[in-house]
Amino acid sequence: xxxxxxxxxxxxxxxxxxxxxxxxxxxxxxxxxxxxxxxxxxxxxxxxxxxxxxxxxxxxxxxxxxxxxxxxxxxxxxxxxxxxxxxxxxxxxxxxxxxxxxxxxxxxxxxxxxxxxxxxxxxxxxxxxxxxxxxxxxxxxxxxxxxxxxxxxxxxxxxxxxxxxxxxxxxxxxxxxxxxxxxxxxxxxxxxxxxxxxxxxxxxxxxxxxxxxxxxxxxxxxxxxxxxxxxxxxxxxxxxxxxxxxxxxxxxxxxxxxxxxxxxxxxxxxxxxxxxxxxxxxxxxxx
Amino acid sequence: xxxxxxxxxxxxxxxxxxxxxxxxxxxxxxxxxxxxxxxxxxxxxxxxxxxxxxxxxxxxxxxxxxxxxxxxxxxxxxxxxxxxxxxxxxxxxxxxxxxxxxxxxxxxxxxxxxxxxxxxxxxxxxxxxxxxxxxxxxxxxxxxxxxxxxxxxxxxxxxxxxxxxxxxxxxxxxxxxxxxxxxxxxxxxxxxxxxxxxxxxxxxxxxxxxxxxxxxxxxxxxxxxxxxxxxxxxxxxxxxxxxxxxxxxxxxxxxxxxxxxxxxxxxxxxxxxxxxxxxxxxxxxxx
Numbered sequence: 001x002x003x004x005x006x007x008x009x010x011x012x013x014x015x016x017x018x019x020x021x022x023x024x025x026x027x028x029x030x031x032x033x034x035x036x037x038x039x040x041x042x043x044x045x046x047x048x049x050x051x052x053x054x055x056x057x058x059x060x061x062x063x064x065x066x067x068x069x070x071x072x073x074x075x076x077x078x079x080x081x082x083x084x085x086x087x088x089x090x091x092x093x094x095x096x097x098x099x100x101x102x103x104x105x106x107x108x109x110x111x112x113x114x115x116x117x118x119x120x121x122x123x124x125x126x127x128x129x130x131x132x133x134x135x136x137x138x139x140x141x142x143x144x145x146x147x148x149x150x151x152x153x154x155x156x157x158x159x160x161x162x163x164x165x166x167x168x169x170x171x172x173x174x175x176x177x178x179x180x181x182x183x184x185x186x187x188x189x190x191x192x193x194x195x196x197x198x199x200x201x202x203x204x205x206x207x208x209x210x211x212x213x214x215x216x217x218x219x220x221x222x223x224x225x226x227x228x229x230x231x232x233x234x235x236x237x238x239x240x241x242x243x244x245x246x247x248x249x250x251x252x253x254x255x256x257x258x259x260x261x262x263x264x265x266x267x268x269x270x271x272x273x274x275x276x277x278x279x280x281x282x283x284x285x286x287x
Numbered sequence: 288x289x290x291x292x293x294x295x296x297x298x299x300x301x302x303x304x305x306x307x308x309x310x311x312x313x314x315x316x317x318x319x320x321x322x323x324x325x326x327x328x329x330x331x332x333x334x335x336x337x338x339x340x341x342x343x344x345x346x347x348x349x350x351x352x353x354x355x356x357x358x359x360x361x362x363x364x365x366x367x368x369x370x371x372x373x374x375x376x377x378x379x380x381x382x383x384x385x386x387x388x389x390x391x392x393x394x395x396x397x398x399x400x401x402x403x404x405x406x407x408x409x410x411x412x413x414x415x416x417x418x419x420x421x422x423x424x425x426x427x428x429x430x431x432x433x434x435x436x437x438x439x440x441x442x443x444x445x446x447x448x449x450x451x452x453x454x455x456x457x458x459x460x461x462x463x464x465x466x467x468x469x470x471x472x473x474x475x476x477x478x479x480x481x482x483x484x485x486x487x488x489x490x491x492x493x494x495x496x497x498x499x500x501x502x503x504x505x506x507x508x509x510x511x512x513x514x515x516x517x518x519x520x521x522x523x524x525x526x527x528x529x530x531x532x533x534x535x536x537x538x539x540x541x542x543x544x545x546x547x548x549x550x551x552x553x554x555x556x557x558x559x560x561x562x563x564x565x566x567x568x569x570x571x572x573x574x
Contacts, residue, residue, distance in 0.1 A: 070546055115495050135493040170487055177476075177483045178494040182501040184541075185472045187556035188533045189464075192526065194559040196464045197566075200457055206422040207465040207563070208402050213500040214469040219557015226550025233544045239479065240538040244531055246475045251527040254471075257520045259357055263513025269474035270506015272481040276494070279484075 003155070004028045004060035006053060006075055008040035011092045011117045012066030013126030016045035018159040021128045030056035040123045054082035062155055065091040070227040073102045080106050088148035094175065095231040096139045100168040104141035110152045111139035111168060113175075114161055121221055129160060136161035139168040169235075176235035181243060183225060184236070186218040290442070291315045291347040293340060293362055295327035298379045298404045299353030300413030303332035305446040308415045317343035327410045341369035349442055352378040357514040360389045367393050375435035381462065382518040383426045387455040391428035397439045398426035398455060400462075401448055408508055416447060423448035426455040463522035468530060470512060471523070473505040 003019050005012045008031045019025040029046030030053055031037045037049045050056035053075070057063050063079045065072055072093045079089045080103065090112045093099060103109040116134040136156045140149045153163045166174075189211065229236055253265055290306050292299045295318045306312040316333030317340055318324045324336045337343035340362070344350050350366045352359055359380045366376045367390065377399045380386060390396040403421040423443045427436045440450045453461075476498065516523055540552055 115493060164493075174483055177479050178498045181479070182476060182497040183553070184534070184537050185476065185501060186497075187553060188530055188537065189469060189472065190556045190560045190563070191533055192464050192468070192529055193563060195529075196461055197563070206402060206451075210469040210473075210504045211465045213503050214472060215560055216500050217497045218560045219554055222550040222554035222557065225553050226546040226548075229541045229549045229553070230544045230546035233541050237538050237542045240534050240541075242479055242482075243475055244534055246478055247471070247527050247531055247534075250471050250475065251524050254516045254520050254527075255524045257517045259513040259517035261513075262516045263509040266470075266474060266512050266516070267506055267509035269477045270509065273477045273502055273505045276477070276480060276484070 001025045001062070001155075002028070002060050004030070004050070004056040004063040004079075005046060006030050006056060006063065006065045006079060007032075007067035008037055008045055008123050009066065010121050010123065010125050011114065011130070012064065013040050013043065013045040013123035014117065014128065014130035015064050015066060015092070015159065016040065017043070017126055017128040018131060019155075020044065020047065022160065023155065023158045028056045028058075028060065036123060040126075043123060043126065045123060045126055053078045057082040057087065060087055062152060063087060063089045065089065065093075067093075068224055068227045069093040069095050069099075069231045073099045076103055076109065080108060083108065086148075088145075088152050090138075090152050093231075094179075094228045095172050096137070096168040097172045097235075098231050100139055100141060104139075104168070105143055107143050107145040108148055110144055110149050112152065112156070113137045113139070113171065114156070116161075121224070131156070132160035134161050136163050137166050137171055138163055139166060139171055141168075172232050172235045173238070176232055176239040177242075180229060180232060180236045181239045183217050183220070184229075184240065185243075186215045190215050190218040288312045288349075288442075289315070289347050291317070291337070291343040291350040291366075292333060293317050293343060293350060293352045293366060294319075294354035295324055295332055295410050296353065297408050297410065297412050298401065298417070299351065300327050300330065300332040300410035301404065301415065301417035302351050302353060302379070302446065303327065304330070304413055304415040305418060306442075307331065307334065309447065310442070310445045315343045315345075315347065323410055327413075330410060330413065332410060332413055340365045344369040344374065347374055349439060350374060350376045352376065352380075354378075354380075355511055355514045356380040356382050356386075356518045360386045363390055363396065367395060370395065373435075375432075375439050377425075377439050380518075381466075381515045382459050383424070383455040384459045384522075385518050387426050387428060391426075391455070392430050394430050394432040395435055397431055397436050399439065399443070400424045400426070400458065401443070403448075408511070418443070419447035421448050423450050424458055425450055425452050426458055427452060428455075459519050459522045460525070463519055463526040464529075467516060467519060467523045468526045470504050470507070471516075471527065472530075473502045477502050477505040 005016045016027045027046045030050040065076045090110045096111045100111045114136040290312045292303045295316045303314045314333045317337040352363045377397045383398045387398045401423040
């Protein structure tokens, strides 16, 4: 099987490594940055470096587009233009509504999003097992070719991921809540702590583990996250709306000072978290 | 040195273990629950079990009160009533303004708060090294005996902690921001995720590491946290006020959709987090 990888950073490089090692694919790579592309070839993430998108896509059965979400629609459009009628073009962007709205009318395009790789960046961190056990959402539309969708599904399962079809808008709302909002909360917590400490120079920046865990992702990969927030701005803004409503409720409850009522509210969150965890475990093997 | 520990759960039990092992103290223990007290004695957290607060405090140079914040003022009051003029009475509560307002007029009372032990509970998890390297705030007032404060300070340094004096109200504001608010955020995130998943039964509870880290403390120790939120209700409500202001700003920024401006905002949080981290490291050895 021949595949093309457009964009050979952490995610694209890992797709290349896994496709070569796990599926025996021949991988053509392209990227806008020549030294990065050469490094990807050195690391074995691609068999050969292409001089253009068109050259990379030539003869490929699947084209993976792995670039920042702000440039993905244009990159995938170029890939579709350069590819034949039997080529599937997919992407690895963290938001899906925008790109699917633009390209979902082409039966060869299958939007995708692997839940992996947000923590680091760069082809130097690419690993063949980056997607092992990770959920990989696919966002086909009514227009998407069933055969090409199945081809992509099989390929990403072969990379070790757990494919799951989902509506693009539902995907973006879910990610706004479980991924993008935690990043906003982390940034807000850090800003509040810094303001508190600057107000009183005698205070020490001693924070407990809850603060460290809650703020670990604060400020991570600013360019990538600026793009993600902007691409998913409506869903993230709606998630913040919902969060403010709940914070307002929590504030009223806490201000009223009934320890038993507050404990019951807090315990309910623990019950929900346990339910999420066991539900995630129960569905862990689903294809 | 003779010390008394009133309340022999995780924190009180660890104080007893550390005082015996590290300081060679003779530890008298008391707790409202007889089986727990017997277990503490079996585990070596106390030398002897007292039948009453008064019996435990007899002859003690320092009395540690380690109970839920809702019962701490009354417990510490009993300890002060039962103790002689040369006995220091301190506590390990997570909030300080309330207890200091009630007891700070007694020169023998030194409010305290070790930043340790929030993750687990029960004397079965007690460890002699629970406080090793941990900040331990002390909240003396103008009325507090300097000699008794110094005695407590030396003792907690001997337990392995890093003592630091701080104003009780400033302590509670700081904790509201760096500890209590992260718990509120965790609960809110879990509630939002559960609501999102219940809205669409096809969605999977697949969440990334940012969600898992941000929600790890959701619903933890409900009784303890109900008490903490209630005791620190004004400062927590004020922290939520500030958080909503910042969320409102973040929402406007994200909704405007300028990826560069969003990236700059996100990057600023990373810079502040780095500054907090290096400041914490630089002050790590301070006594």
